[in-house]
Amino acid sequence: MKVAIITSIVSALVLALCLRGLQFFHLIDWNPIGFYKKWELFEDSSKLFQWSFLTFILFLFGLFLYITLRYVHIIPAVLSSFLLGLIFTITLEWIVLDLPLQSASFKKLSIPFMVVVICLLRFLLETANFHQKEHTAQKGN
Template sequence: MKVGLITAVVYAIVLAFCLKGLHYFHLISWNPIGFYKKWDLFEDSSKLFHWSFLTLALFIVGFFLYMTLRYTHIIPAVLTSFLIGLIVTITLEWFVLDLPLQSTSFKKLSIPFIVVVICLLRFLLETANFHQKEHTAQKGN
């Protein structure tokens, strides 16, 4: 449990910094904290609070993924992280950018964002798989 919490914290902080960097260098065409304005949440709050709340939400998602996907150690983490990351990022950008269902819409997707999410999911899943295998090996001794 402790390793899962630490891994989820690192995952959330690194992903938040990467999102900020991708937005700063215009590698994504949407604002990671733009949903606050869209949904009228915390409008009077500072940007630090917005990023902190986003990091907390990413922590919760990361911890949930760590706990649920650690039992998929039979499937290689490369394949799992690639498929989950690809599906999640394409779906997220599709809804954020409000793209039509056309083949030309794929050109508007951000490749750096997809790569960052897949790499961080790989980190999360490899850590989860390693500790699950270690835990089951210790039970056998």
């Protein structure tokens, strides 16, 4: 469980920093902490608190993924991280940007955001698969 927590912390911090960098360089057309205004949560809070809370949410999501997907080590992490990353990023940007269901909407999706999420999912899944195989091998000895 210690490895799962450390891996989730690292992935959450890296994703939060990458989101901030993507926003700073205008590689994404949306604000990662913009949901606070939309849902009227923590509007009066500082930006540091808002980013910290987003990082905490990302940590919980990463921990959930680590724990649930470590038992799916039969499917290669390359394939599962690619498919999960594409589905997650396309769905998230479609909802955030409120895009219509047209083929022209695909041009508005952020490829750098997709790459960052896919790479971090690969990190999570490879670590989970490795430690699950190691745990299984230790049980056999």
